[in-house]
Amino acid sequence: MPYDVELPDGIESVYLQPTFQRGVVQAPSQTSYPSKSEIELALYRILTGNTDMHGKVIDASCLLTEIPQQDWKTSIEYWNWDFINSSKDLRIGETTLGEYFSCTNNICSASPPGDRGTAHEPDLVYAAMSSMAAKVKGRRLLLTSERGFIGLGPMAMRPGDIVAVLIGHNRPVVIRKTLLVGGRQTWRIVGECFVEGLMEAEAARFSLFEQSTDLIFM
Template sequence: MPCNRIFERPLADKVNPISEDEPSPESPFYRNWHFINSSAGLLVGHQRLASYFELFPKEDWDHKKNMTTRAARQAMEARTRNRRLITTNSGLLGLAPVLTQPGDAVMVLIGHGRPVIARRVKDDFGEDTPLWRLIGEAFVNGMMEWEMMDRDIMSGPKKIKQINFI
């Protein structure tokens, strides 16, 4: 299942605010600001991801708001470190390694509980080879905990093929 840039299902209305100004590296908002802005153009429910966030001026970053949102910010930072948002051709939203590129494949490997991101290895002429390079594990909503295996593979005769990683 290739990664692409379109997600078909709408999300909730506007969520936590984000500043239009880049926070300083010392700011508790710095990492999350960069994570969200790096995917600002990703289409989610036919809208840019950035449209789900309300912008607020830098001067509104007061200490009280900082303390109130600390747990949520820390949870987001822990889960998004070295990750990026992706969508699949079938409309599933996920978190994948930051090295993931459009065209990479999301795979469910038998015997492995999480989806992985893999990229076809090209030959010297830029043509696909039968080899794959493993990029890393991913979270893809709808493919976790054997959801895809139960729904798509075990529901009827499917062709399972062997692949080779380098």
């Protein structure tokens, strides 16, 4: 069940330069999430993986609503702010990523969907912040061009790669065409990805298994 990948530019250096390079590769404007609130929820689930560092499920709305840009670039506050700000022009549906998070030079405001303005326990906020910092490290945001799914993929992925659901594998993967062998196309796995809407057997909702294809991996 393949989908073409569109993605922003990636990470350059953690210390001496901005953590994440600026600029995006823009995907088409269609989206699999019917409303802005559902896109917001999808973003929060993607950025935290829906769990804390120990695998405990946390409410997506616990992600910190004010992410300060710290002076030290190894802090989780700076890491999270810079990840959002680096791809703020990426259009998701009819809205850019920056409009969901309202990034400025000093603050990145991310109001939780359905719970705006509500304070959360500091330990829950820190758990969500830590989880996001761990999830986005070495990752890029991706959008699929066919259905407009949002996700996080491996740093090594690039435009033209495919997001695939492999039968028997518990996570979607990014795959890439390689050499023809005996007249047949071969593929290699670039890495696993987290794609909101394809993580818990949702592929069956779209009758995607009717589009299944046998692939040869190298």
